[in-house]
Amino acid sequence: GAVVSQHPSRVICKSGTSVKIECRSLDFQATTMFWYRQFPKQSLMLMATSNEGSKATYEQGVEKDKFLINHASLTLSTLTVTSAHPEDSSFYICSAQGTSDYNEQFFGPGTRLTVL
């Protein structure tokens, strides 16, 4: 149980285009999902907290107009990187919080974004 999927696993796009990444909780409902960014050989940095049916809460320094988050259902959150540039290239990981243990998050496998 507690499986989280991400799609796509890998994407390459041209500078200026937008890319959408999906995060799904496959066998449980997640009222809260989190989006992280991980640079090579670095830790995970929380970008935003996504709550079903409401606006996402962004961490300081994260551009909400650039990283659009939608959490339209209890099993799906999407991250759209708008007008992507090479500096947006990174590994994006989502997690979904279950309803049992406090703070326990279940992580997706990640999406590798490369912007040319």
Next chain:
Amino acid sequence: AQSVTQPDIHITVSEGASLELRCNYSYGATPYLFWYVQSPGQGLQLLLKYFSGDTLVQGIKGFEAEFKRSQSSFNLRKPSVHWSDAAEYFCAVGAGGNKLVFGAGTILRVKS
């Protein structure tokens, strides 16, 4: 603010040897503590967690961790390392609003 320090960026151990990965945290109240493992290009897998109670926590894959409040530490241990344990390990503390704050990670290399 909450913070997590993993002082060792890289650790190399021989297969079959014991392992200890260090983690120190900064948090005002009783922390919720986690250890995750990440294989290259993959997401994170939870190894174990501490919420309350027994300070020695058993996890998956033969790992354990001990919460020591006096030292603000939550070190991860394994008595005998296998080659498949080579990965990156992250310690994390539960912050407010159900967020997690991660340490910088420790890369474990296992030599045969």
